[in-house]
Amino acid sequence: MSFSPLINQLIESLRILPGVGKKSAQRMALQLLERNRQGALKLADALNLAMDKVGYCKLCHTLSEEELCPQCASPNRDDKLLCIVEGPLDVFAIEQTGYQGRYFVLKGHLSPLDGLGPEAIGIPELLKRIENAEFEEIILATNSTVEGEATAHYIAQLLAPKGLTVSRIAHGVPLGGELELVDGGTLSHALAGRRPI
Amino acid sequence: MSFSPLINQLIESLRILPGVGKKSAQRMALQLLERNRQGALKLADALNLAMDKVGYCKLCHTLSEEELCPQCASPNRDDKLLCIVEGPLDVFAIEQTGYQGRYFVLKGHLSPLDGLGPEAIGIPELLKRIENAEFEEIILATNSTVEGEATAHYIAQLLAPKGLTVSRIAHGVPLGGELELVDGGTLSHALAGRRPI
Numbered sequence: 001m002s003f004s005p006l007i008n009q010l011i012e013s014l015r016i017l018p019g020v021g022k023k024s025a026q027r028m029a030l031q032l033l034e035r036n037r038q039g040a041l042k043l044a045d046a047l048n049l050a051m052d053k054v055g056y057c058k059l060c061h062t063l064s065e066e067e068l069c070p071q072c073a074s075p076n077r078d079d080k081l082l083c084i085v086e087g088p089l090d091v092f093a094i095e096q097t098g099y100q101g102r103y104f105v106l107k108g109h110l111s112p113l114d115g116l117g118p119e120a121i122g123i124p125e126l127l128k129r130i131e132n133a134e135f136e137e138i139i140l141a142t143n144s145t146v147e148g149e150a151t152a153h154y155i156a157q158l159l160a161p162k163g164l165t166v167s168r169i170a171h172g173v174p175l176g177g178e179l180e181l182v183d184g185g186t187l188s189h190a191l192a193g194r195r196p197i
Numbered sequence: 198m199s200f201s202p203l204i205n206q207l208i209e210s211l212r213i214l215p216g217v218g219k220k221s222a223q224r225m226a227l228q229l230l231e232r233n234r235q236g237a238l239k240l241a242d243a244l245n246l247a248m249d250k251v252g253y254c255k256l257c258h259t260l261s262e263e264e265l266c267p268q269c270a271s272p273n274r275d276d277k278l279l280c281i282v283e284g285p286l287d288v289f290a291i292e293q294t295g296y297q298g299r300y301f302v303l304k305g306h307l308s309p310l311d312g313l314g315p316e317a318i319g320i321p322e323l324l325k326r327i328e329n330a331e332f333e334e335i336i337l338a339t340n341s342t343v344e345g346e347a348t349a350h351y352i353a354q355l356l357a358p359k360g361l362t363v364s365r366i367a368h369g370v371p372l373g374g375e376l377e378l379v380d381g382g383t384l385s386h387a388l389a390g391r392r393p394i
Contacts, residue, residue, distance in 0.1 A: 003289065006247045006262045013243035016236035017214075017225045028214050029247070030285050033260050034304075037248045039213035044248075046210035047241035050203045050226070051234045063230050065203045088227050092200065107231075 007033070059129065061122060062088045062105040071095070071103055078102070080136040084126065084155065086143055094141060101139070104129055109147040110154060118154070127158065137165040144171060204230070256326065258319060259285045259302040268292070268300055275299070277333040281323065281352060283340055291338060298336070301326055306344040307351060315351070324355065334362040341368060 003011065007029055014025040032040040056062065057069035064070075071077065071091065081101025085091055091103050106121045118124070130138070138159060142148035156166050171189035173182050182190070200208065204226055211222040229237040253259065254266035261267075268274065268288065278298025282288055288300050303318045315321070327335070335356060339345035353363050368386035370379050379387075 003285070004251070004261050004263065004266065006243075006251055007260060010243045010247040013236070013240040014214075016229075016233055016240060017211075018228050019221060019224075024216060026286060026289070027216075030260065031215050032213075032244070033247065033251055034284070036213055039210070040244050040248050043210040043213060044241040044244035046203075046207045047229070047237050047244075050207040050230065051237050051241075054201070054203055054230055063204060063227065064201050066201065069201065087231070088200070089223060092223070 003029075057105075060091075060103045060105050061107075061125060062091050062103065076100075079134065081139065082130065082133070082135045082137070083139040083141050085141045086148060086151070090141065090143075102133075102135075106142070106151070109142060109145070109151040111147055121151070123155070123158070126155070130159070130162070130164075135164060137167060140166065140168045200226075254302075257288075257300045257302050258304075258322060259288050259300065273297075276331065278336065279327065279330075279332045279334070280336045280338050282338045283345060283348070287338065287340075299330075299332075303339070303348070306339060306342070306348040308344055318348070320352070320355070323352070327356070327359070327361075332361060334364060337363065337365045 003026075010029045010032075011022070011025045014020055014028050015022065020028070050065075053065045054063055055065065057064040057072055058067050059072040060069060062069050062071075066073070078101040082104055083094060083099060083101055084104045084106065085094065086106050086109055088105060091105060094103075104126050106123075106126070108116060108121055110116060110118065110121060138155075140152040140155060142152045152168055156168070159166050170193055171186060172193055173179065173186065173190045179187070200223075207226045207229075208219070208222045211217055211225050212219065214222075217225070247262075250262045251260055252262065254261040254269055255264050256269040257266060259266050259268075263270070275298040279301055280291060280296060280298055281301045281303065282291065283303050283306055285302060288302060291300075301323050303320075303323070305313060305318055307313060307315065307318060335352075337349040337352060339349045349365055353365070356363050367390055368383060369390055370376065370383065370387045376384070
């Protein structure tokens with residue numbers, strides 16, 4: 001036995017969500033059916049609307065339903081500073097630091113094994129964006145993973161001839177981190193990047 | 198800053214799912230938008246269809262889009278055996294044991310503090326179901342929680358005058374369970390419920 005066809009279909013559809021396995025999907029489906037049909041209908045509407053209307057910002061290529069995302073449309077931000085990140089969630093993270101420059105959002109990181117070369121992650125668009133603007137500093141804020149580092153180095157090399165300041169976000173001990181719990185690689189970076197106080 | 202309005206709306210809507218907090222909802226929304234718009238549209242359809250069409254089985258009150266669920270509609274099941282459970286997921290669990298009797302699905306368990314009395318969980322419908330059929334044994338398969346036990350005892354008392362066999366599923370050490378890891382209450386049940394081999 002299993003559930004009736006429509007419930008099964010709902011369970012299967014819920015499994016496309018990241019981190020949702022069979023058991024969670026069953027629980028979600030039955031909870032929605034038994035307790036929150038209004039919420040489920042609202043979720044369906046939100047899904048339809050977002051998938052239909054949300055595209056990419058013309059300038060920074062983050063997800064946006066307008067032609068320009070709020071960060072690109074704002075006239076109050078620093079036009080001399082460009083921060084390059086791997087995805088829209090990273091924009092959200094960096095916004096919370098109070099950063100006031102512009103952004104460029106790659107489509108992930110270079111990953112030759114998965115067939116993701118410079119074109120696939122949007123490097124040509126990035127170069128065009130930089131050529132059409134008057135940036136003075138480019139901040140490479142890709143992830144601190146092997147692929148993120150490789151992507152940052154690749155972009156740094158591309159930009160080297162252009163006479164721009166190209167910087168990489170600092171690596172080191174996180175705030176509140178205890179030294180004995182920090183891995184050796186991070187600690188080496190923290191030592192090498194030491195600054196006078 | 199936050200995401201654009203439609204993305205925010207999608208994130209908020211995803212948070213109605215059980216076990217999904219703010220961060221998971223963000224990850225889900227962006228993953229759907231960036232990687233799986235087709236899947237998201239299918240999910241929206243499945244939600245709409247299920248919320249619209251799925252109701253309750255006339256006999257056992259489990260979720261079903263037909264008037265009778267597959268278990269109640271089947272002519273090949275034992276009409277002398279009724280298993281009472283707390284919810285549709287429990288039917289799914291018990292079906293996997295090969296049980297071949299009928300079911301009755303309560304709407305949860307008695308919980309006076311939450312205002313859930315016998316009417317709220319469907320006891321009157323249960324009594325009607327039992328009166329209109331020829332059951333010989335009623336199996337109480339509510340959860341082994343305090344509320345589940347209380348519900349089972351309440352139903353057992355109600356059924357006592359009817360001359361039916363009323364049984365409760367066994368409590369004991371789970372298969373593969375090591376004695377030293379089993380709690381005292383369970384072990385007491387396992388000892389008290391010992392059987393000759």
